[in-house]
Amino acid sequence: MATAAHSNPDVLIDIQHVTYTHWNKSEPTLHDISLQIRRGTLNILVGPSGSGKSTLCDLFNGVIPHLNGGEFKGDVFVDGQNTRDVKVKDLSQLVGRVFQDPEIMFATLSVEDEIAFGPENLRLDIPTIQSIVNRLLDQMDLTSRRHNLVWNLSGGQVQKLGLACVLAMNPRMIVLDEPTSNLDPAATRDVHNLVLELRNNGITVLLVTRELDELLAEADQLLVMDNGRLLAAGPPRRMLREYGQMMIESLGVWLPETSEIGIRLLEAGILPGGEIPITVPETITALERAHLLVPVRPKHPTPDIELKSSAPPRGEVLISARNLRYVYPGGVEALKGIDLDIHAGEWLMILGRNGAGKSTLARMLVGLLTPQSDALTLFGRDARSWKVDELANHIALVFQNPEHQFLTDKVADEIGYSLLAQGITDDATIKARTDEMLEMLGLQDVADTHPFALSAGLKRRLGVATMLVGNPQVLVVDEPTYGQDQMMTHTLMARMQEIRERGVSVVMITHDMRLVEEYAERVVVMSEGEILYDGPSSGLFTRDEVLERANLRRTILHDLLGEMARRGMYLPADVRHTQDLLALLNVTQALE
Amino acid sequence: MSQSQHSLNYIEHDSPMHRVYPLVKLIWVLLVAIGLFFYRTPLSGAVMFGVILLTAMIFARVSLRNVLSSAKLIFGLGLLLMLFHFFADPGEPVYRLGPLTITDGGLREGPIFFFRLSVVVLASFVLIWTTHPRDLMVSLNKAGVPYRYAFAVFLAMRFLPLIQREVDAVKAAHSIRGRAGRSGLLHRFKLWQRYMFTVLINGLRKAESTAIAIECRGFGAYPDRTYMKPVEYQAGSLLLIVLFVVLQTGLIVAERVL
Numbered sequence: 059m060a061t062a063a064h065s066n067p068d069v070l071i072d073i074q075h076v077t078y079t080h081w082n083k084s085e086p087t088l089h090d091i092s093l094q095i096r097r098g099t100l101n102i103l104v105g106p107s108g109s110g111k112s113t114l115c116d117l118f119n120g121v122i123p124h125l126n127g128g129e130f131k132g133d134v135f136v137d138g139q140n141t142r143d144v145k146v147k148d149l150s151q152l153v154g155r156v157f158q159d160p161e162i163m164f165a166t167l168s169v170e171d172e173i174a175f176g177p178e179n180l181r182l183d184i185p186t187i188q189s190i191v192n193r194l195l196d197q198m199d200l201t202s203r204r205h206n207l208v209w210n211l212s213g214g215q216v217q218k219l220g221l222a223c224v225l226a227m228n229p230r231m232i233v234l235d236e237p238t239s240n241l242d243p244a245a246t247r248d249v250h251n252l253v254l255e256l257r258n259n260g261i262t263v264l265l266v267t268r269e270l271d272e273l274l275a276e277a278d279q280l281l282v283m284d285n286g287r288l289l290a291a292g293p294p295r296r297m298l299r300e301y302g303q304m305m306i307e308s309l310g311v312w313l314p315e316t317s318e319i320g321i322r323l324l325e326a327g328i329l330p331g332g333e334i335p336i337t338v339p340e341t342i343t344a345l346e347r348a349h350l351l352v353p354v355r356p357k358h359p360t361p362d363i364e365l366k367s368s369a370p371p372r373g374e375v376l377i378s379a380r381n382l383r384y385v386y387p388g389g390v391e392a393l394k395g396i397d398l399d400i401h402a403g404e405w406l407m408i409l410g411r412n413g414a415g416k417s418t419l420a421r422m423l424v425g426l427l428t429p430q431s432d433a434l435t436l437f438g439r440d441a442r443s444w445k446v447d448e449l450a451n452h453i454a455l456v457f458q459n460p461e462h463q464f465l466t467d468k469v470a471d472e473i474g475y476s477l478l479a480q481g482i483t484d485d486a487t488i489k490a491r492t493d494e495m496l497e498m499l500g501l502q503d504v505a506d507t508h509p510f511a512l513s514a515g516l517k518r519r520l521g522v523a524t525m526l527v528g529n530p531q532v533l534v535v536d537e538p539t540y541g542q543d544q545m546m547t548h549t550l551m552a553r554m555q556e557i558r559e560r561g562v563s564v565v566m567i568t569h570d571m572r573l574v575e576e577y578a579e580r581v582v583v584m585s586e587g588e589i590l591y592d593g594p595s596s597g598l599f600t601r602d603e604v605l606e607r608a609n610l611r612r613t614i615l616h617d618l619l620g621e622m623a624r625r626g627m628y629l630p631a632d633v634r635h636t637q638d639l640l641a642l643l644n645v646t647q648a649l650e
Numbered sequence: 651m652s653q654s655q656h657s658l659n660y661i662e663h664d665s666p667m668h669r670v671y672p673l674v675k676l677i678w679v680l681l682v683a684i685g686l687f688f689y690r691t692p693l694s695g696a697v698m699f700g701v702i703l704l705t706a707m708i709f710a711r712v713s714l715r716n717v718l719s720s721a722k723l724i725f726g727l728g729l730l731l732m733l734f735h736f737f738a739d740p741g742e743p744v745y746r747l748g749p750l751t752i753t754d755g756g757l758r759e760g761p762i763f764f765f766r767l768s769v770v771v772l773a774s775f776v777l778i779w780t781t782h783p784r785d786l787m788v789s790l791n792k793a794g795v796p797y798r799y800a801f802a803v804f805l806a807m808r809f810l811p812l813i814q815r816e817v818d819a820v821k822a823a824h825s826i827r828g829r830a831g832r833s834g835l836l837h838r839f840k841l842w843q844r845y846m847f848t849v850l851i852n853g854l855r856k857a858e859s860t861a862i863a864i865e866c867r868g869f870g871a872y873p874d875r876t877y878m879k880p881v882e883y884q885a886g887s888l889l890l891i892v893l894f895v896v897l898q899t900g901l902i903v904a905e906r907v908l
Contacts, residue, residue, distance in 0.1 A: 125862050147871030155866055161812070162856055163863040165805060171784060174878040179868030187878045209811045223867060426822050450828035461852070462823035465844050479828030510851060528828065 070231055070262050071095035071118060071153075076132035078113065078122055087113045089286040091132070097230070100257040100276060101264045102294075104311045105283035106543045107514060111266045112158065114283065115233045117141070118264070120149040137230060151180070154229035158236050160220025161209070169211070169219060170195065170204040176226045194222040198252070213412050214245030221252065231262035238269055240540055242411040242569045244609035247272060268543065271314045271614045275336040284309055298334035299324065310545030312572070315615040316341040318636045323348055326645050338617050342625070350643045353626035373402030376531055376563060377423060377453075382433040384418055392418040394587035400532065405558055406565045407574055407595070410584035411609035416567045419584070420534050423565070425449040437531070451480060454530040458537045460521030464509040469501055469520055472509055476527040491527060499523045499553060515546040522553065532563045539570050551577055575599070575613045576634050583608045596632050615639070658720045658775065660782050667710035667780040671887040673789040675777045678890050682773045685898040686766045692758065694901040695765025701897065702772045710780045717775070724771045728764040735760035783807055788881045797875055805860075813853060820848045 071094065078088040087110050095101055105111050116122040120141045123130040134141040136152050144152075157163050166172045170191050177187045195201040198218040203211065211219065217237045224232055234253070238246040250272045257263050257276075265273065274280070274294050281291040282301060289309075290301050298305075298313070302321040305311040313321075319341060320334040328348040335341040345351045377400040384393040392415045400406060408416050421427040422434060425446040434441035437452050457463055466472050473492045482488060496502045499519045504512060509520055518538065525533060535554070539547045551573070558564050568574065574581060578595040585608040591598055598604065599616040612620070615636060619629060633639050667675070682698065689695055706712045718725075741755025783804055790800040824841055 119866055121862055121866065125865060145871075146865055147868050150866050150868050150871075157859065157863055159859075162859040163867065165801070165808060165860070165864045165867070165869065167783065167804075167808060171878070175864075175869075176867040178875050178877055179871050181872055181874065181876050183876065184878060184880065187876065191878065208808075209815075227868065421822070424826050426826065446825050447828045450826055455826055457819070457823050459819065462820045462848060463827060464848070465824065465827060465841070476827065524827070 068096045069094050070097045070137055072135040073117060074133045074135070076117060076130070076134060078117075078131070079129040080113075081127040081129075085286075087286055088117075091288050093281065093288055093291055095231070095262060095264065095279070097262055098257065098260045099262055099278035100253070100273070101262075101279040101281060102270065102273060102277045103264060103266045103281045103283065104268065104270070104305070104309075105289075106310055107546060109283045110286040111283055112235055115155060115235050115264070115266065118231065118233050119153040119155050120144065120146045121155075147180075150176070150229070151227050152229055153231045153233060154224030154227050155233045156217070156220040156224050156235065156237060158239070160216050160223075160237075163220055163223060164208045167207055168204070169200055169206050169208060172208055172219060173222050173226050176223060180227070190226050190228075194225055197225075197255075198222045212245070213241050214248055217241065217245075217249055218252070221249075225256075229261070231264065232256065233264045233266075235266045236268070237265070238267060240537070242609045243571060243611040244411065247611070268312045270312060274314055274317070275340075282309065282311070294336065295334055298336070299332060302334060310543045310548075312544050315572075315613065315636045316618055319618075319640065320344055322636070322640055322645055328645070338614065338621050341618055342621055345622075345643075350645070351622065351625060351627055354628050372404055375399045376402055376437055378435045380433050382419075382422075382429065382431075384415075384422065384427065384430060392587055393422075396584075396587075396589055398582065398589065398592070400563055400565060402531065402563055403558065403561050404563050405554075405577070405579045406563070406582060407578040407580070408565065408567045408582045408584060409569055409574065409608065409610060411569070413586075414584040414608065415587040416584055417536070418587075420455060420536060420565075420567060423532070423534055424453055424455040426455075447479070450530075451528050452530055453532040453534065454525035454528055455534040456518070456521045456525050456536065456538070458540060460517045461510060463521055463524060467508055468505070469507050469509055469512070470496065470505040472520060472524050473527050476524045480528055495523050495527050498556075499526075500549075515542060515549075518542070518550065519553070522550075522557075526557065526562075530562065532565060533557060534565045534567070536567045537569075538566060539568065539573060547573070569610065571610060571613050575615065583610070585609075595634075658778060661712060661716075661779045662782075663711060665709060665711040665780065667705065667776060667890075669884075669887075670780070670890050671789060671883045672781045672786040672881060673793055673883075674887040674890060675781055676786070678894060679770075679773045679777050681891065681894060681898070683770045685894075685902070686769055688898075688902045689762065689765075690905050692761035692765060694905060695762055695769060697901060698769045698898075699765050699772070702769060702776065706772065706776050706779070710776055712776075712779050716779075717772075720775055721768070721771060725768055728767040731767060732760035732764040735763055784879070785881045788877050788879075789883075792881070792883075796873070798870060801869075809853070809857070812856065813849060816849050816852055817845065820845050 073091055073093050076088055076091045077086050079086045091114065103111055103114065113122070116126060117134050118136065122128070123142060124146045136144070136149060141149060164172050165175050173191045173194050174187050177190055195204050198221065200215060200218060200222065203215060208219065220237075221232070221234070237249050241249065246269060253263055253265060253273065254276055267273070277294050279291055280294040280297045282289045282297065282305060290297060298317050298321065302313065302317065303325065306313055306318060306321065314336055316338060317334055317336050320329060323329040323344060324332065324334065329344060330347045335344045342351065377398070379396050379398045382393055382396040382398070383391070385391050396419070408419070410416050418427065422429055422441065423436070425441070425444050429441045432440050432442070436444055436449065464472055465475055470492050473495050474488050477488045477491055482491070493502070496505055499522060501516065501519060501523060504516060509517065512520060522535070538550055542550065554564050554566070574595050581591065581593065581595045581598050582589055583591040583598065583604055590608055591601065591604045599612050605611055615633070619633060619639070622629065629639070629642055633642070682702070685698070686695065703717065706717055707714060736752045736756040737750050739753055739756035739759045741753030743751040744754050744757060745752040787800045787804045791797045824844065829837060
């Protein structure tokens with residue numbers, strides 16, 4: 059029998075040769091995993107969707123092997139104790155796990171009761187529980203919400219409450235599974251600051267995330283998984299140097315754009331010292347050392363002139379809103395007078411925090427909500443005169459959770475249903491059109507699979523497919539990148555691009571700023587029911603007051619560009635990708 | 651969205667009824683219900699109805715508007731039931747309405763049924779309005795119900811809004827798929843089947859995850875647990891039971907003596 063690494067008391071978690079096969083799978087989900095986590099460190103786990111990250115998280119608090127069936131080989135030691143020999147209730151006081159969707163952890167009705175739930179189960183006395191609850195409410199900035207119902211919280215508050223619930227057990231370590239994947243950038247930063255605070259207070263943290271920009275420089279260990287295996291683990295800078303290229307090219311990890319630049323400089327042989335930069339100042343230093351930071355005069359004296367010049371040509375107006383308002387029956391004013399035109403064939407991204415009115419607007423566009431005045435014109439007719447199923451042939455909405463849209467038991471039938479809905483009843487035509495659509499979205503291999511059995515990425519593609527067969531003029535997509543890795547995102551975005559080339563307008567709701575930076579042409583920023591900004595994405599990144607009010611933030615690439623400009627190197631504002639910057643710096647040629 | 655929009659919910663304020671021990675209120679509802687089966691005349695039912703309505707308004711501080719908005723459906727149902735009895739019960743015809751006759755038996759029985767239904771419902775509503783679900787659970791637990799079971803009811807309440815949200819999302823998502831069926835009714839049935847399927851699948855997935863998640867939070871670790879907000883039993887609560895037993899006995903005796 060294996061023993062824990064007693065030689066090193068710094069080690070909190072010691073995983074030795076763990077192979078785990080889920081009870082209904084034939085292939086192992088985890089394959090001979092060995093790793094160590096030291097006390098008081100911040101560990102970040104990355105890897106493509108489906109690589110086994112969440113399953114790995116189940117090892118730390120004993121969910122595997124105690125609660126989830128399946129075949130478990132190897133040993134996991136937490137604080138020197140083998141998890142096989144420790145009960146889940148005892149492990150819960152060593153390792154706390156915040157689930158991907160913390161709402162499923164909640165067992166009570168109000169915020170303070172929720173935090174008290176764990177300590178109550180441990181039979182702590184009332185004054186102790188009260189002091190734990192008060193301390194955590196304060197730490198998580200939830201004191202004013204203590205009597206709130208748990209389902210009346212914002213996304214960021216839900217994550218904080220989840221964290222509080224887990225911290226209430228006073229664990230040595232916390233495991234967070236993609237806590238920020240559905241949060242706006244400001245709420246994400248909040249959660250990241252809390253994570254750092256916890257680490258600095260001596261709590262060991264394992265964070266599964268795809269948002270590395272803010273935390274990677276602070277991490278003590280970066281773990282990379284692919285296909286059930288741990289590819290490598292080590293200090294982030296070393297990992298970037300040794301595996302950076304692989305992480306970007308074959309694993310689709312969203313490394314900070316600054317590190318991407320560093321990795322390319324290393325490839326090109328112009329990174330003196332070989333240290334991959336993570337933060338903006340580090341990148342500036344690296345560029346200086348490579349003699350790439352040279353003063354360039356700005357081409358445009360003011361960004362406003364640039365705004366007009368880079369505005370893309372537009373087609374006819376399909377959707378037009380003038381002073382559009384919407385008040386929910388409860389009295390909440392979701393839209394406070396919006397002016398917006400959506401043109402044929404354009405790519406529009408709508409940004410803003412949760413509750414900004416984005417979803418209300420989207421629901422009005424597809425007819426799920428009826429406007430309260432004649433302020434909205436859809437395809438030349440007053441929106442109030444359209445019926446939902448009639449509109450379905452003109453405009454389509456892909457929901458955040460594509461499962462909600464599925465109506466049949468087979469992937470092919472899903473597409474067939476949409477054709478039937480259009481009035482096409484000829485079997486041969488349906489077959490031909492279905493096959494065409496399956497092929498276009500790369501779904502031909504799963505034509506007979508149940509839609510619910512698809513992977514997250516394929517589900518979303520099917521969602522898009524069912525909406526596209528209706529030949530809509532406008533496709534509205536709600537948060538398409540939620541829970542998707544970089545490769546899936548790029549595939550999906552490439553499909554969107556194809557769709558657009560066929561003349562369909564794409565309206566995308568998102569708060570993924572990197573997506574905006576790379577793909578957006580026209581950006582509409584909403585906040586509290588109003589439009590704060592409507593123009594090209596490059597213009598948005600220069601408007602601090604808009605970003606601030608809408609809870610958005612610049613990408614790290616634009617932070618870098620800003621810093622370069624401050625040092626006298628002005629580059630055109632349409633840099634969308636690290637490759638654009640590298641090309642401007644003539645690094646790309648050096649690579650080829 | 652907000653639960654506070656529904657009037658049938660715990661109302662957070664202080665009142666004499668709020669201070670009555672939750673389990674005592676539960677027993678009180680049962681007593682009221684049992685009593686109803688002993689009344690022979692509509693008058694006793696009407697007295698109980700009036701007393702409980704006044705209890706709700708004065709001792710639980712629930713406004714008449716709130717009472718009506720929660721109970722109107724049940725009261726309406728009770729009235730229909732009463733009308734049905736007017737015509738259906740055996741007895742001497744009192745009034746003819748075409749082929750239908752109203753009997754004297756019906757006129758006596760109808761109101762009894764109306765009051766049976768509405769009194770029970772009203773008393774249960776008083777319990778709901780004045781008792782935090784958590785406190786009811788705690789008092790059940792203290793009375794010997796294992797907390798795993800007492801919690802089940804509580805967890806169900808926690809799941810309701812999640813399910814409601816899911817149903818709304820699925821409905822909206824389905825409606826924009828357009829209509830593929832030729833028969834409206836068949837189409838509706840198929841859609842309904844899908845709601846159930848999707849909501850059930852997602853509900854089961856959530857329930858499974860929740861079971862694991864709360865176990866990781868120590869649920870079920872020990873046979874008992876503590877409560878941050880204990881519910882203390884005070885003998886004064888029994889006054890509610892005593893008063894109602896006296897009132898009900900009085901009514902039952904009076905009916906038989908007078």
